[in-house]
Amino acid sequence: MEKMKRTVTCGGLTAKNDGQTVILNGWVHRNRDHGGIHFINLRDRYGETQIVVDEDAPAELSEKAGSLKFEYCVAVEGVVRLRPESMINTEMATGEIEVSVKDISILNTCKTLPFMIEDETDSNETARLKYRYLDMRSKGMQDRIILRNKVTYAVREYLQKSDFLEIETPTLIKSTPEGARDFLVPSRLHAGRFFALPQSPQLYKQLLMVSGFDKYFQIARCYRDEDARGDRQLEFTQIDLEMSFVSREDIFKVTEGMMRHIFSESLGVELPVQFERLSYDDAMNLYGSDKPDLRFDMKFQDFAPYVAGSDFSVFKSVLESEGTVKALVVPGAAADYSRKKITELEETAKTYGAKGLAWMKVTADGLDGGVSKFYANQAEAICSGLGATEGDLILLMGASWKTACTSLGAVRSRLGKDLKLIDESIFKFVWIIDFPLFEWNEEEEAWEPAHHMFSMPQEQYLETMEQDPGPVKGDLYDLVLNGYELASGSIRVHDPELQQRIFNVVGFPKEAAEERFGFLLESFRYGAPPHGGMAAGLDRLVMIMAGKESIKEVIPFPKNSAGMSPMDESPARVDEIQLKDLHLDVILPEETE
RNA sequence: GGAGGCGUAGCGAAGAUGGUUAUCGCGCCGGCCUGUCAAGCCGGAGAUCGCGGGUUCGAGACCCGUCGCUUCCGCCA
Numbered sequence: 143m144e145k146m147k148r149t150v151t152c153g154g155l156t157a158k159n160d161g162q163t164v165i166l167n168g169w170v171h172r173n174r175d176h177g178g179i180h181f182i183n184l185r186d187r188y189g190e191t192q193i194v195v196d197e198d199a200p201a202e203l204s205e206k207a208g209s210l211k212f213e214y215c216v217a218v219e220g221v222v223r224l225r226p227e228s229m230i231n232t233e234m235a236t237g238e239i240e241v242s243v244k245d246i247s248i249l250n251t252c253k254t255l256p257f258m259i260e261d262e263t264d265s266n267e268t269a270r271l272k273y274r275y276l277d278m279r280s281k282g283m284q285d286r287i288i289l290r291n292k293v294t295y296a297v298r299e300y301l302q303k304s305d306f307l308e309i310e311t312p313t314l315i316k317s318t319p320e321g322a323r324d325f326l327v328p329s330r331l332h333a334g335r336f337f338a339l340p341q342s343p344q345l346y347k348q349l350l351m352v353s354g355f356d357k358y359f360q361i362a363r364c365y366r367d368e369d370a371r372g373d374r375q376l377e378f379t380q381i382d383l384e385m386s387f388v389s390r391e392d393i394f395k396v397t398e399g400m401m402r403h404i405f406s407e408s409l410g411v412e413l414p415v416q417f418e419r420l421s422y423d424d425a426m427n428l429y430g431s432d433k434p435d436l437r438f439d440m441k442f443q444d445f446a447p448y449v450a451g452s453d454f455s456v457f458k459s460v461l462e463s464e465g466t467v468k469a470l471v472v473p474g475a476a477a478d479y480s481r482k483k484i485t486e487l488e489e490t491a492k493t494y495g496a497k498g499l500a501w502m503k504v505t506a507d508g509l510d511g512g513v514s515k516f517y518a519n520q521a522e523a524i525c526s527g528l529g530a531t532e533g534d535l536i537l538l539m540g541a542s543w544k545t546a547c548t549s550l551g552a553v554r555s556r557l558g559k560d561l562k563l564i565d566e567s568i569f570k571f572v573w574i575i576d577f578p579l580f581e582w583n584e585e586e587e588a589w590e591p592a593h594h595m596f597s598m599p600q601e602q603y604l605e606t607m608e609q610d611p612g613p614v615k616g617d618l619y620d621l622v623l624n625g626y627e628l629a630s631g632s633i634r635v636h637d638p639e640l641q642q643r644i645f646n647v648v649g650f651p652k653e654a655a656e657e658r659f660g661f662l663l664e665s666f667r668y669g670a671p672p673h674g675g676m677a678a679g680l681d682r683l684v685m686i687m688a689g690k691e692s693i694k695e696v697i698p699f700p701k702n703s704a705g706m707s708p709m710d711e712s713p714a715r716v717d718e719i720q721l722k723d724l725h726l727d728v729i730l731p732e733e734t735e
Numbered sequence: 736g737g738a739g740g741c742g743u744a745g746c747g748a749a750g751a752u753g754g755u756u757a758u759c760g761c762g763c764c765g766g767c768c769u770g771u772c773a774a775g776c777c778g779g780a781g782a783u784c785g786c787g788g789g790u791u792c793g794a795g796a797c798c799c800g801u802c803g804c805u806u807c808c809g810c811c812a
Contacts, residue, residue: 176768177768179769181771212762213776221771225770234772255745255762256746257745258762266746266804431737594812627812702804
């Protein structure tokens, strides 16, 4: 190897290198054999270089060139030369030059590939995951993994310069009942006991604040044993940070600064100095989502004022049962939206629990189609009230507040895509603030934490928190980017008494709290500083930056949607001896005959 | 747990209303070719049409079941 060690990479040669003797190492990306002359594109992560075995090359070399198949790993020695003027490839970074080959050494051959190595593969995901090491040879995957590296580097650079300390927290921890299901790790040394893998470093970073490390961050792997989604995996990575002696504004400032640095350094995109803010209530009422995509507008409007003056009984009964009736005006969509296409929108709404989707179209003479006959007498008032004009489609949703908002929100998202209202080239950040601290669980008939139990209630609600938990807003915030929840954070509780009051509201008895979080509560009794922080999803961030819709595209070795790896076939069964060591007995679900 | 979509050669796809030997592109094998860069041209091999059952003279197609993948809901921040 020493003799044929590379002196340059496949992306490094330009016209300036004309005449130099170089050695390249890389993979055969293409091999074009023209009979007497071979053009071979040699590829590595830095780029591609065309190497040429000329017509007057020795027969042995020519034959060797002909034998090079896709993805052979080779070393090549040759002389850089300028391409003839008319042969310059302007699409290629190294397109001005080529390397005239003097010697080829085959470092390794390659079997027939399961799929071609192309810039973006359209091969099926299972094959891509099974041969992930080949999939990652593609330019697209290489670019994304490299982008991910740039992002993590920018994170560290920015936070280190802002006096943050990168500190590791344990990944074998105590299982806690809140939130998602834990991954459990059986203990060999302690029969019947289990560690859990962390869903986040939450408790430990708070303890670091108690220790006085007033600015902490970590690029932390987290685990949740829940079903996968396009933007959710069993294991994922968070940019986790926490600060002491801060208010929400300090955390916003750091996060905004960090995002600006990330985007500027890794994409060359300049973000605004401050991100927009929207209260949770407004986000839900106007966009039907706590993670609204603000790259397009189309806000909801209140349709309640027109309900009483109509015979349309569905909406009347909705309002009687304290529900909401929302209107969504879709400009100019009347002609394009046939009954069939509206039914498709209705199906979207129904997946979010809506019973139906009412509609009408605005014509020159008033309202037409759908439920228009019920509102004919108010046509003018409705159109001017909603700002609807001829050719617009009006969609109406009546349901309980949350169902009305979320289902119409889903319709809005779909319309955004269908009508191409979204400018794909922009990055639209928005802080969603003033989240409710508690959420009423209908089934369990109990209050539960909307985020987690360690978030601070806003001061004005402290008096009434126990009597009336519903309206209590927390010092809680999410950062949303292009309709994805990118980060989530809060000012934490640092007072053990207040923490206990919150546990009480969500029906978490003192004994259970002590049992689970005793170490945290105890730490609060030793001069815990006020603190707060946030955690941002690294995978999602890089996914959005890369313009992809699945975090699998930015994770080197992801699991499939069933939570398995087609490559190593994990999770796998283990042998009896291992189980015995761990004091485990496995009961498989009954096998169907 | 539920709903939709998909499953045809190594890969990507076509295959109205059931009809003889299942089609195309890429890849693979062989040959030709002196400037290509998705090179081109000629020839060849390669498919129990996911699996099981059924309807039929006849099923890739229709029916039932089942498995796998995928997206979404539930779940999860």
